[in-house]
Amino acid sequence: MQIKLFFKKQNAFFASILLSALLLSLTPSVHAASITVTALGHNSEARYINAPYLPYANPNAPKGGMLSQAAMGTFNSANPWMTTGVSMSGTDYLYDTLLAGSLSESFVMYPQLAEKITYDPDDTSWIIYHINPKAKFWDGSAVTSEDVQATYEAYLNKGLMQLRSYLAAIDKVEVIDKRRVKFHFKSSENKEILLTVGQFPIFKKASVEKDFEKLSLTPLMGSGPYQLHHVEQGRSVTYKRDPNYWGQQLMVNKGRFNFDYIKYIYYGSDEIALEGFKVGQYHFRQESSARKWTTAYDFAAARAGLIKKEAIVTKNPVMMQALVMNLRKNIFSDIRVRQAMTDAFDFELMNKTLFYDQYERLESYFHGSELAATGTPDDEEYQVLKPLLPKLEPIQRQAAVAKWQLAKSDGKGYHRQALLNARQKLLEAGFYYQDMKLYQANGKPARFEILITDEKISRVLLPYVRNLKKLGFEVSIRQVDTSQYLERLRRFDYDMIVAGFPQSTSPGSEQSYMWGSAAADEQGNQNYSGIKNEAIDTVIDKLIKAENREEIVLYTRVLDRLLRAGYYMVPMYGTTSTRVVYWDKYRHQKTLPDNAVGIDYWWVDKSAESIITKYLK
Known part of the structure; x- marks a missing residue:
C-alpha cells in the first residue's frame, strides 16, 4: 500500500x-x-x-x-x-x-x-x-x-x-x-x-x-510533481504542479497529478470545516460522520445541484477504530477488566440513535476482507495456534479458539445483561464496591480519563461513558489540541484513547510496531495499548517471513484471533465505503481503484468549474 x-x-x-x-x-x-x-x-x-x-x-x-x-x-x-x-x-x-x-x-x-x-x-x-x-x-x-x-x-x-x-x-x-x-x-x-x-x-x-532536523516551513529538496507554492502559517498550505516534472511520462503517472494547485485549509474543528465547505472555502471533503452524511448536505448549493456525494467501496480491510486501553496503566492490566470494558459498549444503541444505522460493528482487525478470522479456527489455523496456546492466559486461550462474538443489545438502551456480565468480571478481577463507589483490587478508585482531540467524538462517547458510570467507574473525557495530543501519544501518556489502525490487503512488518512487544516500550511507536505477548510476536514473525499469499492470509487470521482474544481495545464501528462530498466540478474515471479513492487521478471539468465560480461570486 x-x-x-x-x-x-x-x-x-x-x-x-x-x-x-x-x-x-x-x-x-x-x-x-x-x-x-x-x-x-x-x-x-x-x-x-x-x-x-x-x-x-x-x-x-x-x-x-x-x-x-x-x-x-x-x-x-x-x-x-x-x-x-x-x-x-x-x-x-x-x-x-x-x-x-x-x-x-x-x-x-x-x-x-x-x-x-x-x-x-x-x-x-x-x-x-x-x-x-x-x-x-x-x-x-x-x-x-x-x-x-x-x-x-x-x-x-x-x-x-x-x-x-x-x-x-x-x-x-x-x-x-x-x-x-x-x-x-x-x-x-x-x-x-x-x-x-x-x-x-x-x-x-x-x-x-x-x-533534516531543522524545524522549518521550507521543505527538503525533492523531485516530486508539486512544489510548495504558498504557506499561511497555521492556516493554509498550497502546492503548485511542476509543469517540468521529470516523471510525468512514467506509466504510473500518466493521467495523474492533474490539478495545477492543491490546497489545504486548516480549521479548529470539523464543525467549522463543514461550514467552510458549505460556502465554498474548499471543495473536496471526506465525510466520516454518519450524522453529517445524512443530514448536513441539504443547503442552498446542494439544492441547486452543485454538490455531489459518493460512497466509494474499496477492497481494503475496514480500518479498526477502537477505544484503546493503555495496559501500562494498572487499571487495565487484568484481562477481565478489559472484557468488562468491551461488554459495556452498546453499539446497537449508538448505531440507531447516532449513526442512522449506517455502520457495522467491527469484529476483526481486518474487517470486511479475506484476512478477517471467522467462526472457529480451521485446521491450518489451529496448527499455528496449538503450540502458542500454552503461552496465553486462560481467558485469551479460550477466546482464541472460540467463535468470536461481541455483546449485543436490542438498540433501545437496555444493555442490562451485558452490564451484569461486565460487573461480574470486575468482581472476579478483584474490583469491589464500597459506599456506592467502585475500587480497583489495589484499593484505588476505579477512575480513568479518555483523551481526545476531535470534539465530535465526545458525543459518540457519552452513551459509553454512561454505561461505565453505571458500573461504578469515574470516567472523564479530556480534549486537547492536536500538538498536545500527538505529544501525549508519543509518550504513551494517557489512560484510554480513540485510535484508528488502517490495514492493507498485504500486512507485514508494520504489524510489529502496532502490536509487537519491542514497540511497547519505544516512545513514538504505535503500540498504543502496550501489548507484550510472546504468541503475538511469534505470529507477526511468521507473517513477515510468509512464503506465499496463502501463508499471509493464514498468519493474519491467526494474528486477528490473538488480538481480539487479548481484549486490548474496544472495537467500535466502521463502513466498507469511503464517503466523499464535493462541489461538482471534479471528475474521475468510471473505473476507480480497488484499494483507494485515487484522488491523484481525478481532474477538474472546466465548464462545471465556471458554473460553480459564478455561483460563489
Whole structure:
C-alpha cells in the first residue's frame, strides 16, 4: 500500500505503511542467481507491466484547476519524518519514491525513481536499485545513489522512532556508482524489506545533511510533481504542479497529478470545516460522520445541484477504530477488566440513535476482507495456534479458539445483561464496591480519563461513558489540541484513547510496531495499548517471513484471533465505503481503484468549474 498510510495517526501525512511479505520478480532480463526486474509484486504477476497507463487513469485528463481540502489543527513543519514538530498536510506531493504502487493490486510496485531492480531470490540479504537517469530534483540536478544513501542515513539516525524501527533490518546502504545503490540487510529471511526501502521519499543529499532536523516551513529538496507554492502559517498550505516534472511520462503517472494547485485549509474543528465547505472555502471533503452524511448536505448549493456525494467501496480491510486501553496503566492490566470494558459498549444503541444505522460493528482487525478470522479456527489455523496456546492466559486461550462474538443489545438502551456480565468480571478481577463507589483490587478508585482531540467524538462517547458510570467507574473525557495530543501519544501518556489502525490487503512488518512487544516500550511507536505477548510476536514473525499469499492470509487470521482474544481495545464501528462530498466540478474515471479513492487521478471539468465560480461570486 502507498506510503501515505504510514503516518495517518501521527498527522495528516501519517498514515502506516502497510506492506506484504512475499515478492515475485517479473520480466527477468538476466538468467543467473541474481536477476534484474522492472516490477516487483505480491505473489502474482504485475497486471499492468506492459500497459501504457493504469486502468483508473485518464491519459487525456485535462490539466488545471485546484483540489482544495480541509485539514485539522495547525502545523509548524514541512518535514513529517523528523522527531519534532507537526507537519503540514500534503508533503507527499513534493517527493518521489524509488518505486510506486498500483492502487488495484495487492502490493505490486512499478518504476519511479528507480527504473529497475536487481536482487537474488535465493539470497534476499541485499537489493540494488538502478536510478532512472532522467530523474531530476526541482533545481535541475540529477537524482543519484548518494541522495538515496543520505536520505536513508537520515531516516535511520535522525528519523521518527517508528520509522527507525521499521527500517531496522537495514545493515547499510552502499553507493556502487552514480546510478546504482545497494541496500544490505541484517537477515535474508525478511523478504518484505526489499520493497520497503523502495517506498520512502528521497531527498537531495545537500538538503538532508543541512536541514533534516531543522524545524522549518521550507521543505527538503525533492523531485516530486508539486512544489510548495504558498504557506499561511497555521492556516493554509498550497502546492503548485511542476509543469517540468521529470516523471510525468512514467506509466504510473500518466493521467495523474492533474490539478495545477492543491490546497489545504486548516480549521479548529470539523464543525467549522463543514461550514467552510458549505460556502465554498474548499471543495473536496471526506465525510466520516454518519450524522453529517445524512443530514448536513441539504443547503442552498446542494439544492441547486452543485454538490455531489459518493460512497466509494474499496477492497481494503475496514480500518479498526477502537477505544484503546493503555495496559501500562494498572487499571487495565487484568484481562477481565478489559472484557468488562468491551461488554459495556452498546453499539446497537449508538448505531440507531447516532449513526442512522449506517455502520457495522467491527469484529476483526481486518474487517470486511479475506484476512478477517471467522467462526472457529480451521485446521491450518489451529496448527499455528496449538503450540502458542500454552503461552496465553486462560481467558485469551479460550477466546482464541472460540467463535468470536461481541455483546449485543436490542438498540433501545437496555444493555442490562451485558452490564451484569461486565460487573461480574470486575468482581472476579478483584474490583469491589464500597459506599456506592467502585475500587480497583489495589484499593484505588476505579477512575480513568479518555483523551481526545476531535470534539465530535465526545458525543459518540457519552452513551459509553454512561454505561461505565453505571458500573461504578469515574470516567472523564479530556480534549486537547492536536500538538498536545500527538505529544501525549508519543509518550504513551494517557489512560484510554480513540485510535484508528488502517490495514492493507498485504500486512507485514508494520504489524510489529502496532502490536509487537519491542514497540511497547519505544516512545513514538504505535503500540498504543502496550501489548507484550510472546504468541503475538511469534505470529507477526511468521507473517513477515510468509512464503506465499496463502501463508499471509493464514498468519493474519491467526494474528486477528490473538488480538481480539487479548481484549486490548474496544472495537467500535466502521463502513466498507469511503464517503466523499464535493462541489461538482471534479471528475474521475468510471473505473476507480480497488484499494483507494485515487484522488491523484481525478481532474477538474472546466465548464462545471465556471458554473460553480459564478455561483460563489
